[in-house]
Amino acid sequence: MQPLDEQRILLTGVAGGIGKPVTNLLLKLGAQVIGVDIANHDSVRDLLKHPKFTYYQIDLAEAENIEKLMEILAKSAPDSLVALAGIVVSGELVLQSSSDVERVINLNLTSQINLSKSILSLWLEKNIKGNIVFVSSWVDHVPWPGITPYAASKAGLVAVCRGIAREYARDGIRANLISPGIVDVGMAAKQWREEPDYKARASRAIPLGRLQQPEEVAEGIAFLLSSQSQYMTGSNLLIDGGASLYPLDPEEVDKR
């Protein structure tokens, strides 16, 4: 992987299942990482030992928190943003409450727009040719049952990224997305290990036949942050083991 020695990277969702391996790789490649998450400092205790890691505990769903963060960072502005924080609420659509729907759209889409707006203003003011990596999902174009608001938020994020890529290319600013598959962290990992039915269904859904390792997501992000991707903007890097190729079986979709 290409070193990222000169980079100061703002990374949200740093305390999560994908966030930690991403942080470890970026630090290993020589970057400075400014981590942001709603989780407390204890949840990133190991990372805090690293001299190039700093941490802010912030609820990104509140727009004023993003503005305050940017004021703090203005003196020494990050030159890249990896927008990883996201949530999913799963369940049949009619059973999801309106507050669940709002929470998902608010964090996965609205807060990403607010965060991008703030960092773009900073970059334009300081003439920084910044680079944004958004994190979408293979379901941004696949109607996988039970996560409709989440899929909609990720599809919306594709539009946000392409809009920013088009609008700010003239300022030397790039924006791309990475779309992971079903990653071996959190719920998916637990279900894969403990529920034979889930494992059978997920194996059928992933042509390469295994869950995605979070390090494989991290490598894609590092590539999008590096000069190896310098001619890419507005792209969606799909790394999903072929999951989005899965022909959804109507019987399976209709099973509730």
Ligand SMILES: NC(=O)c1ccc[n+]([C@@H]2O[C@H](COP(=O)([O-])OP(=O)(O)OC[C@H]3O[C@@H](n4cnc5c(N)ncnc54)[C@H](O)[C@@H]3O)[C@@H](O)[C@H]2O)c1
């Ligand atoms: N896990 C997967 O299979 C998978 C697949 C495709 C895409 N993704 C995407 O990757 C990203 C990371 O997923 P993950 O699996 O690591 O999830 P995760 O739940 O382990 O991590 C998400 C992180 O976001 C943080 N967060 C939640 N609400 C927040 C808020 N209001 N403000 C600040 N931080 C907040 C959480 O504390 C957590 O540390 C998400 O955007 C997700 O949609 C995940």
